[in-house]
Each structure stands twice: as C-alpha cells, then as structure tokens.
Amino acid sequence: MIDCKHITKIYKSGSDETVVLRDVSFKINDGEFVAIMGPSGSGKSTLMHILGALDSPTSGQYFLDKRDVSSLSDDELAVVRKHNIGFVFQAYNLLKRASVLRNVTLPLLYAGVPTRQRQEKAMEALISAGMPKDRWHYLSNELSGGQMQRVAIARALVNNPSLILADEPTGNLDSVTGEIVLATFQKLNQEKKCTIILITHELYVAEHADRIIHIKDGQITKDEKNSKKRNAIISEKN
Amino acid sequence: MNAEDIFQETFAALTVNKLRSGLTMLGVIIGIASVIAMISIGQGAQGSIQSRIQSIGSNLILITPGFTRGVGTQVSTGRGSAQTLTSEDASALSGIASVKAIAPEESKRYQVTATGKNTNTSVNGTVPAYTEVRNLEIDTGSFITDENVSSASKVAVLGPTTRDDLFGVGAGDVIGESIRINHINFKIIGITKSKGGTGFGNQDDMIFVPLSTLQKYLSGDHYVTTISVAAQNQTSMAQAQQQITSTLLARHNISDATQADFQILNQQDIIATASSVTGIFTILLASIAGISLVVGGIGIMNMMLTTVTERTREIGLRKAIGATKKDISLQFLAESFTLTFVGGVIGVALGWFISLGVAKFANIPTQVSLGSIILAFGVSAFIGIVFGYYPARRAAGLNPIEALRYE
Numbered sequence: 001m002i003d004c005k006h007i008t009k010i011y012k013s014g015s016d017e018t019v020v021l022r023d024v025s026f027k028i029n030d031g032e033f034v035a036i037m038g039p040s041g042s043g044k045s046t047l048m049h050i051l052g053a054l055d056s057p058t059s060g061q062y063f064l065d066k067r068d069v070s071s072l073s074d075d076e077l078a079v080v081r082k083h084n085i086g087f088v089f090q091a092y093n094l095l096k097r098a099s100v101l102r103n104v105t106l107p108l109l110y111a112g113v114p115t116r117q118r119q120e121k122a123m124e125a126l127i128s129a130g131m132p133k134d135r136w137h138y139l140s141n142e143l144s145g146g147q148m149q150r151v152a153i154a155r156a157l158v159n160n161p162s163l164i165l166a167d168e169p170t171g172n173l174d175s176v177t178g179e180i181v182l183a184t185f186q187k188l189n190q191e192k193k194c195t196i197i198l199i200t201h202e203l204y205v206a207e208h209a210d211r212i213i214h215i216k217d218g219q220i221t222k223d224e225k226n227s228k229k230r231n232a233i234i235s236e237k238n
Numbered sequence: 239m240n241a242e243d244i245f246q247e248t249f250a251a252l253t254v255n256k257l258r259s260g261l262t263m264l265g266v267i268i269g270i271a272s273v274i275a276m277i278s279i280g281q282g283a284q285g286s287i288q289s290r291i292q293s294i295g296s297n298l299i300l301i302t303p304g305f306t307r308g309v310g311t312q313v314s315t316g317r318g319s320a321q322t323l324t325s326e327d328a329s330a331l332s333g334i335a336s337v338k339a340i341a342p343e344e345s346k347r348y349q350v351t352a353t354g355k356n357t358n359t360s361v362n363g364t365v366p367a368y369t370e371v372r373n374l375e376i377d378t379g380s381f382i383t384d385e386n387v388s389s390a391s392k393v394a395v396l397g398p399t400t401r402d403d404l405f406g407v408g409a410g411d412v413i414g415e416s417i418r419i420n421h422i423n424f425k426i427i428g429i430t431k432s433k434g435g436t437g438f439g440n441q442d443d444m445i446f447v448p449l450s451t452l453q454k455y456l457s458g459d460h461y462v463t464t465i466s467v468a469a470q471n472q473t474s475m476a477q478a479q480q481q482i483t484s485t486l487l488a489r490h491n492i493s494d495a496t497q498a499d500f501q502i503l504n505q506q507d508i509i510a511t512a513s514s515v516t517g518i519f520t521i522l523l524a525s526i527a528g529i530s531l532v533v534g535g536i537g538i539m540n541m542m543l544t545t546v547t548e549r550t551r552e553i554g555l556r557k558a559i560g561a562t563k564k565d566i567s568l569q570f571l572a573e574s575f576t577l578t579f580v581g582g583v584i585g586v587a588l589g590w591f592i593s594l595g596v597a598k599f600a601n602i603p604t605q606v607s608l609g610s611i612i613l614a615f616g617v618s619a620f621i622g623i624v625f626g627y628y629p630a631r632r633a634a635g636l637n638p639i640e641a642l643r644y645e
C-alpha cells in the first residue's frame with residue numbers, strides 16, 4: 001500500500017527555488033491500477049521518481065508497505081527499489097546486445113536470487129508479459145518496439161514487486177502496439193493483482209486505468225475513479 | 239551479486255566492443271612484456287658477467303705492482319707499471335694459512351711465428367699452480383710442470399685462438415710442433431680449453447711458458463707482472479688479503495700502507511662492482527619498460543571513462559532496478575581488472591617469448607625470474623585497480639534519474 005502525506009519537492013539552483021510538488025497527499029491500495037496524468041511540467045515525473053524511490057521529497061512522508069521511505073539514504077533506496085519496485089520506461093532501457101532472458105534476469109542478479117531459480121522466474125515473467133516463447137533467445141536489439149516494451153514489463157515483474165511504475169510506456173509506440181502494452185498491464189492487474197501506476201500525459205492512455213489522478217503545477221487537481229474505463233483489445237499478434 | 243555474476247557481466251561488457259577491449263589490453267600487454275623482457279635481459283647479462291668473472295678463478299686475489307715514482311719527483315707512470323714484485327715475493331706468500339695456491343706470472347707481448355704464419359700475442363711465464371688458481375683447463379697435452387720450471391725448459395702451452403692463428407683452424411694435433419717466440423724455438427706441449435673470452439684480455443689468445451724460461455731467455459729480468467692467489471674459501475678472502483698486504487709491506491720495507499708499491503684486487507670486489515653496474519642497467523631498462531606499463535594503465539582509464547559515459551543509461555537502469563553504489567563500482571572495477579589481468583597473462587607469455595628470442599638470436603643469455611613475473615603481475619593488477627577506481631567511482635556516483643534521462 002502506498003501512502004503519500006503532504007509531499008513537497010523543491011529544486012534549488014543557486015538562489016532560485018522551484019516548487020515542483022506542493023503538498024501532495026494520496027493513498028493507493030494494493031491491486032489498484034492508477035493513472036497519474038498531467039501535462040509536461042506538471043510534476044508527474046518528479047512524483048514518479050519519489051514513488052519509485054529514486055528521489056526523496058523535500059518534506060512530507062511516503063510510506064510504501066507501511067515503511068517510511070522518504071528519508072532513506074541512496075543505498076537504502078536502492079534496496080527498496082530492488083525488492084519493491086518494478087520500472088517500465090518510455091525508452092525501454094534494455095541492455096543492448098543482450099538476450100531477452102538476460103535482460104529479464106538482471107534484477108534477480110542484484111536481488112541475490114540463486115542462479116538456478118533465475119531462469120525459471122524470468123520465463124514466468126515473460127509468459128505473464130505475453131512475450132512469445134520463440135523470441136526469448138533473441139537479442140534485445142532484434143526486437144520490435146512492442147516486444148521490447150513487453151521484455152521491459154517482464155523485467156519489472158520478475159522479482160514480484162509491490163508496485164509497478166510505468167513512465168509513458170506507450171510513448172514510443174504506435175497506437176496498435178501501444179494498445180497491446182496497455183492490455184498487458186490490464187491483464188497483469190486483473191489476473192495477478194499487481195499494483196500498477198501509469199504515468200502519462202494522454203487522457204486516452206490514462207483511461208485504461210481504474211482510477212485517474214490529475215496533476216497540474218505540482219498539485220492534485222482531481223482524483224477520481226475512472227467511470228469510462230477502456231478495455232484494451234487483447235490480441236496475441238505482434 | 240556473486241563472483242560468477244560479476245564475471246559474466248564483465249565478460250558480456252568487454253565482448254560488446256572486442257576491438258576496443260583488445261586495443262586497450264594491448265597497451266598493458268606491451269607494458270608487461272617489455273618489463274619482463276627487459277628484466278630478463280638485465281638479469282641474464284648480470285649472470286653472464288658474474289660467471290665470466292668466476293671463470294678467471296675462484297676466490298681469486300690478484301696482486302699487481304703499483305705506481306713508479308722517480309726519486310724526488312711526483313710524476314707517476316701509472317698503476318701496474320712499476321717493477322716491484324718478484325718471484326720471491328710470491329714464494330713468501332706461501333706461508334699464509336688462508337692461501338691455497340699461488341701463481342706468479344710475467345706477461346709480455348712477443349711476435350710468434352710457426353710454419354710461415356705469425357702473430358703478436360701475450361706470452362705468459364708462469365708456474366704449474368696457475369691452472370688451479372685461474373681455473374685453466376687443458377684440452378690436449380699437458381700444462382707446464384715443476385720440472386719445466388726448475389730446468390727452464392723451452393716448452394709452450396697454447397691457447398686455442400693462438401693455435402688457430404698460427405696453424406690455421408682445424409689444423410689437428412699440434413703437440414710436439416715447434417714455434418718461435420722472439421726467434422727462440424719452443425716445443426708445444428699442450429693446448430688449453432677455450433674459456434670463451436673475447437676482445438681485450440682474451441684468455442684464449444695466450445701462450446704459457448715456464449716463468450723461469452721467460453725470465454731467462456725472453457725478458458731477462460726477474461720481475462713478475464701479477465701474482466694470482468687462490469684463497470682457501472670465500473670467507474677467508476678478506477683475511478688472506480690482509481695477510482698478503484702485511485707480508486708484502488714488510489718485505490718491501492714500507493711502513494705506511496697508503497704508500498704501498500703494489501695493489502691487491504679481490505675478485506669479490508670485481509663481482510660486486512660489475513653487479514652494481516648491471517643492476518643499474520637492469521633498473522634503467524625496467525623503468526623505461528615501466529613507463530610503457532603506466533601508459534597502458536592510462537589507456538585503460540581512458541577506455542573505462544569512455545565506457546562509463548557511453549553506458550550512462552545502462553548504469554541508470556541498473557540503479558533503478560536496485561544496484562547499489564558498491565554493485566556498480568565493483569562491476570566497473572572488475573572490467574578494468576580483467577583487462578589488466580588478461581593483458582598481464584598475455585604480456586608475461588609474450589615477454590617470456592621475447593626473452594627466449596633474444597637469447598636465441600642476439601646470443602644474450604636471459605633469465606625470466608619468478609620475481610619479475612610476480613612484480614609485473616602485481617603492478618598490472620595494481621594499475622587495473624588504480625586506473626579503474628576513478629571511472630568506477632564516477633559510475634557509482636551517477637544520479638539514477640539523470641542517468642536514465644541521459645541522451
């Protein structure tokens with residue numbers, strides 16, 4: 001469970017102070033599929049970094065599974081990321097010239113999972129992410145955009161995190177493959193009860209989630225249940 | 239991350255750009271190989287100089303005449319030019335306990351002829367003990383005997399070079415043949431074994447005759463140019479030298495040791511001097527090679543810094559999925575360490591190969607010592623860690639958010 005209390009983030013450069021997040025508070029329960037939506041410059045990326053334990057708030061508290069992670073050191077944050085958070089990035093960020101399986105097992109290496117279990121876990125995650133089996137031994141640069149993003153999703157899943165953070169996961173994809181990726185998230189949320197936070201600036205993408213948090217100029221403007229949820233067309237093609 | 243993971247990650251990272259890794263490694267390979275080769279050549283030279291000095295005799299003490307100074311003048315004619323040592327001086331030394339054998343000799347150059355050919359060489363009048371004192375071995379025939387000395391017989395023992403000069407290479411047995419030294423006939427009774435010396439002071443280009451014969455028929459004086467003394471053993475050398483000095487000073491009626499009319503050369507001193515010269519020579523060669531090793535290390539640092547910049551996004555990702563600073567710096571340190579380690583192994587092999595090549599083709603005996611291998615290996619591992627440390631720390635210190643955004 002995620003609990004943000006009065007989170008404020010201020011960036012200082014010289015004497016200038018930029019307030020990026022202003023007293024943001026919200027809760028996300030386990031198994032929720034939430035979209036955080038806002039235009040560029042709204043502070044949604046900063047919020048994602050704080051939620052993803054990549055950054056700490058200037059003030060306020062952030063509880064992840066009842067643990068306050070808002071004032072941890074860099075290496076303590078790394079441990080939180082290792083065990084609790086899975087990232088999916090817009091640019092996939094796969095290891096180049098490395099096989100699909102190696103990319104997916106990478107987080108397990110840092111989590112200290114024994115070598116024998118890694119392959120098994122990676123295969124499970126690849127199946128959940130809908131990655132066709134015949135592509136598992138391909139190198140990452142031999143895949144299409146949609147496939148690369150599904151490898152990235154499998155990598156986010158592989159260590160059973162409490163939270164999957166997807167930062168504009170469809171930003172580099174065409175609408176058809178974007179749809180497939182969104183369908184993958186919906187499936188993971190429904191079937192595996194994964195908690196997913198989707199960060200996007202597109203309303204269309206956000207409407208695939210169950211709840212939408214609108215953010216603008218560092219403040220939450222609207223936080224409501226998505227009444228007209230879109231169901232992505234699940235297609236096994238591509 | 240366990241050791242196996244680090245190894246696999248390192249292998250994967252280094253094989254992505256094989257050419258670059260290879261060229262970087264080449265810097266270290268050349269550095270290590272030259273250190274190994276240079277040290278081996280230096281040590282080989284040292285060894286061969288020592289064995290050459292040992293070959294002129296073991297536990298040898300050489301006594302040569304000192305300066306000549308005319309009465310009432312300060313003009314010196316140089317060391318060794320005086321005629322102050324005699325055969326009697328040599329006999330007087332035989333009473334010293336720490337002395338094993340004594341061989342006085344008088345050496346002069348004469349024109350020598352045989353069967354139409356002639357040469358100018360050093361004729362050495364000496365006694366039978368010479369073979370023992372100077373490690374001289376006889377190839378065929380025999381050396382000068384006590385009888386030859388007491389009867390001043392006109393017999394000669396030739397060095398192999400002199401024999402070749404007088405009779406031609408492959409002349410066969412020349413024992414019993416006659417040669418003329420300064421128009422006096424001598425009968426050849428033996429040929430010495432080659433000592434392999436060359437140039438100045440070649441021990442193979444010599445003729446040995448009895449000391450009494452030389453003094454009687456050729457030089458006409460009773461002086462000796464050198465008294466060679468073999469001490470009982472290495473530890474008694476200093477004692478022997480001291481006793482020889484006091485004996486000779488007493489015989490020559492000299493009370494002040496600084497005014498001695500002779501000088502004593504101890505073989506240990508010659509070896510020590512020669513060793514210190516070759517030692518400096520080895521250090522010089524090794525330091526030049528060491529510079530190339532440092533350059534190789536800088537090459538590694540350069541490559542690692544480039545790699546860190548190129549892989550900024552990858553580092554960001556690794557951090558995002560939970561890599562700690564330690565994980566990241568270990569990974570990059572492992573990469574630079576692997577480059578130097580593998581480079582070190584290849585470098586040692588190459589250096590060994592070079593030193594074998596030098597031994598074979600340049601005819602310089604070389605020794606690859608375990609010490610130099612350990613040194614080169616240690617230095618290369620050290621360089622890998624030192625030059626890999628800064629890039630690794632830079633990688634570990636990257637902010638994951640900025641690293642992920644890096645274009």
